[in-house]
Amino acid sequence: MNPSQHQLVDSLRARFGAGIAETDPQMLAPWLADWRGRFQGATPAMLSPSSLEEVQAVLAQAGAFAVPLVPQGGNTSMVGGATPPADGSAVILSLRRMNRIRSISPEDSLAIAEAGVILADFHDAAGAIGRRFPLDLGSRGSATIGGLASTNAGGTQVLRWGTMRALVAGVEAVLPDGSVHDGLSALKKDNRGYDLNQLLIGAEGTLGVITAATLRLVPAVATRAVAWAAMESPDQALSLLRRIERQTDAVESFEIMPAEALASVLAHIPGTRAPVDAKHRWHVLIEAVATDAGDRAPEDLLADLLRQPLEAGLVGDAVVSASEAQAEAFWRIRHGISESERARGAAVQHDISAPVDAMPRFMREAGAAIEARFAGTQAVAYGHLGDGNVHFHVRAPVAADRGHWYASEAPAITRAVHDLVVQAGGSISAEHGIGQMKRDELERLGPASRVATLRAIKRALDPAVLLNPGKLVTLARRLDRS
Amino acid sequence: MNPSQHQLVDSLRARFGAGIAETDPQMLAPWLADWRGRFQGATPAMLSPSSLEEVQAVLAQAGAFAVPLVPQGGNTSMVGGATPPADGSAVILSLRRMNRIRSISPEDSLAIAEAGVILADFHDAAGAIGRRFPLDLGSRGSATIGGLASTNAGGTQVLRWGTMRALVAGVEAVLPDGSVHDGLSALKKDNRGYDLNQLLIGAEGTLGVITAATLRLVPAVATRAVAWAAMESPDQALSLLRRIERQTDAVESFEIMPAEALASVLAHIPGTRAPVDAKHRWHVLIEAVATDAGDRAPEDLLADLLRQPLEAGLVGDAVVSASEAQAEAFWRIRHGISESERARGAAVQHDISAPVDAMPRFMREAGAAIEARFAGTQAVAYGHLGDGNVHFHVRAPVAADRGHWYASEAPAITRAVHDLVVQAGGSISAEHGIGQMKRDELERLGPASRVATLRAIKRALDPAVLLNPGKLVTLARRLDRS
Incomplete structure (x- = not known):
């Protein structure tokens, strides 16, 4: 010390x-x-x-x-x-000891949770008053409200409910000088200048320390159903999504994966089996929910939504879960991709996004471009098509030495993937943020005026670099250069 | 020059x-x-x-x-x-000559409109492709997309669709140094640091010049109906709103006014008549829409939503429009309030907000407090209860000299109203922004750390005060003090 x-x-x-x-x-x-x-x-x-x-x-x-x-x-x-x-x-x-839920109310569907409240605990608290907090992700047992807000976390229900940016109605934070930004009052209309709540959300703790957030709650799920549909291209998957969006807002997830990823899950995750014939090249999982006894049964809704696309040949094959156990089994396949990919061997992963309409083309072309440039690699893209956000894995050549490949090949592959993302108008960080891992790539790909603006904001609010040094944007680097 | x-x-x-x-x-x-x-x-x-x-x-x-x-x-x-x-x-x-709609698509429900596109023209363009841009306000024939985004405009449909902050999916802007912020790519997930789009929305042109925006479109209205309901308190009105919100999301407006405002409209606006017995102390207007042939007829929906509250005595009297002409007639009353208030004589107006749940109490207590403190005045609050946003008018005493009263009394009344708003956890600018009119009040009521942060951001991005000098926050003043 x-x-x-x-x-x-x-x-x-x-x-x-x-x-x-x-x-x-x-x-x-x-x-x-x-x-x-x-x-x-x-x-x-x-x-x-x-x-x-x-x-x-x-x-x-x-x-x-x-x-x-x-x-x-x-x-x-x-x-x-x-x-x-x-x-x-x-x-x-x-912030883990600041873990009180200060208030929670079904009347205005708002809760104020301190930064250290763990996501899973907050889910329980919302459930206890007959409501739901519609953000969920794998680390729910550890991730905290403060961290989720500071990184503008996403997850599997963004399609309908948005990321934290849409779910946080208010922010309390301590600024670098020790003063408090009290933005918890969940005002639906407030035009008193720059939106400091929005500035702190996703700032990765570099501008202030979020100590509490006002969070929106939504109706609890009464029943759900999951459909599995197979088709031949991401373009067909997007067409299906657009049709569905025009007909209902009860769809909460729309996940896509190639046959390649499905095969990998079937091979490596015990107890999984293909919901439909695995010969089709692309597969989507669609979850629909009912929140009220008066709502349409989700399994009927999904069956209806898929009938015409099946008849028109847009969808090659489809099934709808007939029980909660079957719905779970479909999700187990989707959630098993990451584990099965790890079981297959070395790969480098990318958390990227593009405009939704541009994503099918990106999935077709970027994978081919990477495979052509890096001999022996195999690109697999899967994830949240409805959010324009896929996990883009590039597997090492079968014979490659793992350690050597990560050190010598992976960085070049990542830069190439990011270049393709920028060309598609997308983001090199869809969900995970910049942290230290993507800081140099943000600097490289900017654009320069964007990085300069981020840096100017950081310098304005935390000139002494008191908070989270070395994350997101560095100030020392700028000073060295000027 | x-x-x-x-x-x-x-x-x-x-x-x-x-x-x-x-x-x-x-x-x-x-x-x-x-x-x-x-x-x-x-x-x-x-x-x-x-x-x-x-x-x-x-x-x-x-x-x-x-x-x-x-x-x-x-x-x-x-x-x-x-x-x-x-x-x-x-x-x-x-920016009025930058008035192209660069793209508009029913597929992804997005349009890119340049800053100078007039709101009414944009409504027409959305209608022409079978969609709708759900932001509307009185100045629709003059207000431009750039101005609406720069001021985070609201209007009458915020209850369901939010303000510009929720409707703008992307921003293109020129920063003070002449560089371009290209944030038009409507990414649903993008975690590359501080959200510059959100920073520019509502910044009143003080940080950059918005040149174009990507805007969300929503389903067009197929049919609508308007209900008029009477009750005895703003608290009852809020209870009614909460009941309705739990049952449907088809309600797009929920407007409240006191009997006093209704009486003023009936007295001053030709051709208006009371939809229900005007003896009730508070009145609400509720608009519901159907966007699809399969949706429930809005008039049936409203009748159903009001039945139980009527039986339970929460609502004293209610009618549902039986025709578009009747719906228009109900809205004419609401829109006539401002004109009838002007016809009555001198008054000072305030555009304020509070958390929705705190608004009924504010309406009860703030009006009484102002009338008690400023002898002979009469306070009238009406507007968007569902947004926690009311127009708060304080009428001059009947015998007051207009010019003298505005000069000598109005500023003190405004400060007193703003003090009450701050006590209620609200905002002294719900919709209109700060501009030059509220700049000193923002400075006075801060809080100081908020004003200091706004100023630090302004100084960081526009150190030479090239853009919109004297609006929102001043830099010269800070330099004088330090």
């Missing part, structure tokens, strides 16, 4: 008790590496305030002693966004 | 022809005062670029010659937001 860090820890302990700072290396260890184990950080201390006032004090004191802070929730970042720098210069600011 | 302005005009004319700059005082006159005639500005020139490249050149040259620019669309600001400073130091940058 350097002298400044010592001063910070001592001053906070003197005021709030020893428990506010954890310095035992064994206790710190789980919070130093990222979710996928790609980034290893170091820190002598983790600060765990349990109230807004304590967070204010942490920021004010950290500013006074010039100790950078790395805000952290469930530490489930996919891009090293919550991992402290490896040189030990920063301390972790954990 | 000062020498810098001369250089700017000459350089742009040399490059793009004489027509890019208007300097004839008669032609400039209509664009120098605001919509309500409260602010009178002056300028020697209005620049009217017709392409993105020309806007870039205007900003680059204006920066080079240090001539401030006042971006202007339809000049319909209610807060003097598009009026040039009175000292003639700035020139107007009119």
Whole structure:
């Protein structure tokens, strides 16, 4: 611990008790590496305030002693966004003890949850009042409201309900100078200048520390059904989606995968079997829900929605789940892709998006372009077609040495994939953010005016680089150049 | 024209022809005062670029010659937001010649409209492809897409569709240094740092000049019906709204007015008559729509929605329009309030919001508080209850001298109303923005950390104060103080 860090820890302990700072290396260890184990950080201390006032004090004191802070929730970042720098210069600011649900009401369908509330717990709280928080993802048992808001998280229900940006109605945050941005009041109309709530959502903790959020709740799901439909191209899948969108808003998921990915799941995940003939080249999973006893039964709705496309030949084959167990079985295939891909061997993954209408062409052309340029690789794209967001995996050649391939080939492949994404008008980070993993790619692909603007905002609100140093945009780099 | 302005005009004319700059005082006159005639500005020139490249050149040259620019669309600001400073130091940058609809598609329900497209024309364009742009307001024949986006405009359909912030899927803007922010690609997922689109929406042209926007379209209205319901309190009106929201999403408007406002309309607007017995203390107008032949008939839906509340005594009396003419007649009452209030005499108006659940209490208590403090005044609140947004009028005492009252009493009343709004957790600008009219009140009520943050962002992106000087936040003032 350097002298400044010592001063910070001592001053906070003197005021709030020893428990506010954890310095035992064994206790710190789980919070130093990222979710996928790609980034290893170091820190002598983790600060765990349990109230807004304590967070204010942490920021004010950290500013006074010039100790950078790395805000952290469930530490489930996919891009090293919550991992402290490896040189030990920063301390972790954990929000996990700020975990109260301050209010939750079925009347106005709003809740105020503190940053440390875990997503799964919040799902339960919403369910307990007959409502639902419609954002879900694999890390629900660890991810926190603060982290989800700070990274504008997405998940599997974005098609109908949007990302966190659409679900957060208000934000409370502590700014780098220790002052509070109180934006929790869920005003439907508020035109008092720049929208600071929206600026903090997705800022990855680089502009302020989100301490609580007002969240929208939606009607609970009464029943659901899942359809599986097979076709020959992503273009046909998009046509099907557009037809469905014109007829209903009860569809909450529309997921696409190639036969290749389905085959991989069937081969590697025990107990899975193909819902329809696996000979078709592309497959989609469609979930529809009923939220009210008066709503149409989702299985009837899906059957109706698929009848004409089947007759017209747009869809080659389709089934609708007849039970919750069958619905689960269909989802198990979709959720099994990532595991089955890992079982197959080395691959490099990309979290990318494009305008929805441009995605089928991207899926057709980008895969072919990568395979042509990097001999022996195989590209597999699957995911949220309705959001214009796919996981784009590039598998290593069968004979490749894993370690060597990751070090020597993967970076060039990633740059090539990102170049294709930019050409398609898309984003090199659909869901995961920039963190440290994509920082150089953001810098490379900009465009330059965008990066300059991000940097100007960072410099304006956190000139001392107190918050999450080295993530998203760096200031030191700019100073070096100018 | 000062020498810098001369250089700017000459350089742009040399490059793009004489027509890019208007300097004839008669032609400039209509664009120098605001919509309500409260602010009178002056300028020697209005620049009217017709392409993105020309806007870039205007900003680059204006920066080079240090001539401030006042971006202007339809000049319909209610807060003097598009009026040039009175000292003639700035020139107007009119976006009205950038008025192409670059693309519009029923497939993905998106359109790209340039900043100068007039709202009414855009409504027509959406209608021509069987869709609808669900934002409407009184100035539809003048207001432009760029102005609507720059001020995060609302209107009468916010309840279901949200403000411009929810309807704008992408933004193209020229930044103060002449570089382009190209955010038109309507990505549903994009986590590459701070959301610059959202930052520019509602920024009142102080951070960049919006040149085009990608806009969401929704299904066209097939049929509509309007209900009129009477009750005894705003609390009952909110209970009714909450019941309705749980049962349908087909309701697009929920407007409230006191008996006092209804009586004023009946007395001053020819051809109006009370839909129900005017003895009830509060009245609401509810519009429901069907967008598809398969949807429930809106008149049946409204009748069903009101049956139980009538039986339970929540609603004292209610009728549902039996024809489009009757629906129009109900709306004429609502739209007549503003005119009838003007006919009654002097009043000071406020565009304010509060959390929806807090609004009934605000309506009850704030009116009484103002009337008690300012003897002889009468407070009337009406408008968009479902958005937590009402027009709050305070009428002058009957015997008051109009001019004297506006000068001596109105400012104190406005400050008192704003204090009550802040206490209720609300906003002193729900729809109209800050402009120059509310700038001092924003400064007064802050909170200070909010104003400091707005100012830091302004300074970061437009350090030379090239864009819309004197609006929203001032930089000179801060420099004076520090």
